[in-house]
Amino acid sequence: MEQGIGRERQNVIYRAGIADGRPAVPTDYAELERRAHAAMSEKAWAYIAGGAGEGETMRANRRALDRWAIVPRVLRDVSSRSLSTTLFGQTLPAPLLLSPVGAGGLVTRNADVAIGRAAASLGLPYILSNQGSASMEDVGAAMDDVAPGSPRWFQLYWSVDDGLVDSFLRRAEAMGASAVAVTLDTTMLGWRPQDLNLGSLPFARGEGIAQYTRDPRFRAIVDEKVANPDPAAESPTPSIGAIKTLVSIARNAPGAWWRNLVDKHPRAAVETFLEIYSRPSLSWTEIEGLRDRTSLPIVLKGVLHPDDARQAVDVGVDGIIVSNHGGRQIDGSIGSIDALVDVVDAVDGRLKVLVDSGIRTGADVFKALALGADAACIGRPHMYGLALDGENGVREVMSNIAAELDLTLGLSGHTDVAALDRDALKKVD
Structure with missing residues (x-):
């Protein structure tokens, strides 16, 4: 310019x-x-x-x-x-x-x-x-x-x-x-x-969390979550929508998406992000x-x-x-x-x-x-x-x-x- x-x-x-x-x-x-x-x-x-x-x-x-x-x-x-x-x-x-x-x-x-x-x-x-x-x-x-x-x-x-x-x-x-x-x-x-009217939160589908999934500290937190799962945590009810979300999470996570489908870390990363991304205090x-x-x-x-x-x-x-x-x-x-x-x-x-x-x-x-x-x-x-x-x-x-x-x-x-x-x-x- x-x-x-x-x-x-x-x-x-x-x-x-x-x-x-x-x-x-x-x-x-x-x-x-x-x-x-x-x-x-x-x-x-x-x-x-x-x-x-x-x-x-x-x-x-x-x-x-x-x-x-x-x-x-x-x-x-x-x-x-x-x-x-x-x-x-x-x-x-x-x-x-x-x-x-x-x-x-x-x-x-x-x-x-x-x-x-x-x-x-x-x-x-x-x-x-x-x-x-x-x-x-x-x-x-x-x-x-x-x-x-x-x-x-x-x-x-x-x-x-x-x-x-x-x-x-x-x-x-x-x-x-x-x-x-x-x-x-x-x-x-x-x-x-x-x-809200679409029930659409991009981060819940793994979209927009790339700064986190590439971060060593965040990955360590996710590793801990996977190693020590919450016994009270509920699995999503099987549905077409849940499957689409799982595929989206897998595609947005680092690595091959087909491997991410069976890996626990991508879904744990989304859950971890939603828990810690922002501080109201x-x-x-x-x-x-x-x-x-x-x-x-x-x-x-x-x-x-x-x-x-x-x-x-x-x-x-x-x-x-x-x-x-x-x-x-x-x-x-x-x-x-x-x-x-x-x-x-x-x-x-x-x-x-x-x-x-x-x-x-x-x-x-x-x-x-x-x-x-x-x-x-x-x-x-x-x-x-x-x-x-x-x-x-x-x-x-x-x-x-x-x-x-x-x-x-x-x-x-x-x-x-x-x-x-x-x-x-x-x-x-």
Whole structure:
């Protein structure tokens, strides 16, 4: 990505159009979402696109963005523009990151590898999901094949097993992560009717637990469980559905799937994951001690209240991600952009502030940056691109968002994303 990428992107598409070529991935979000829905399975769509409760928080995310209008300035030289930004010592071509989305294997096999490769080709950080469908080592190696040392972060779900937390952190450091994003808002799963109405929990089928099944500490816990089975544990009632689940678990477990069908470890791994993956008792005490457990910059994901932002500053973390988990955890929560304004004021430049949830377009990113965010994280859009065209689809979606950001920057009379402030916007509600 370089100066003028918006016009370059347009030119690529319009040149192809001379021969009746059309983009494989739609350039507007509404059509992108519609076509992705048609391409996904029912369970994949429920998990990726669904929200908590009646979806009010998802709507709040969009309303929050709509409350701010861009106020263009004219007769300024905008022939040269910069999207470049720096996060934790790394210079990025644009203030964009690819958010972690769990169980991406519901969309396509090796989803995380494809997403990682696309991110690496653009020089944008991919926040590798703790609930990924490929191990961080495999994703990191794939990213390095595209661009050695390409930026990547690791998302951490804090397990009830401290040894597993430490193991994840050591592996993240070893695979070249440049930050760890601790997810705070999912110490338990929110009420998600789309999944519930299908009785669909991907992890119960072995989907999205690859970080665990490749982890030595987790495998040791599973070995202990297999060696000492719970005599009170009930076996599932034989049925077509139970057989399908067993096959899914076998296919998602490491090793040959036909051997996994008769091995006790894959099913024990699923049971173990469901028991220990998240810690509802997580508190500031653990966060305060995290600096002693890792050398990586620490980012807290899921901060919405300004008092929590101030406490994050006090405990010495390096950044926060203002996020309501894409509206997937609490129905009726504050929109992320509404929260961003107060959080930015609360931290007053003392740590990096990123934002996600509801951000779909380059114009959305412009607003987030003008309101004080250092960068924006993109979630569902890149997953929709994945559903339509795999690795290339992810790359196309992220390129389109960056291109629109570049054009919005110039057309509104600005030349550098780092210089944006609230003077570029007007609140219209």
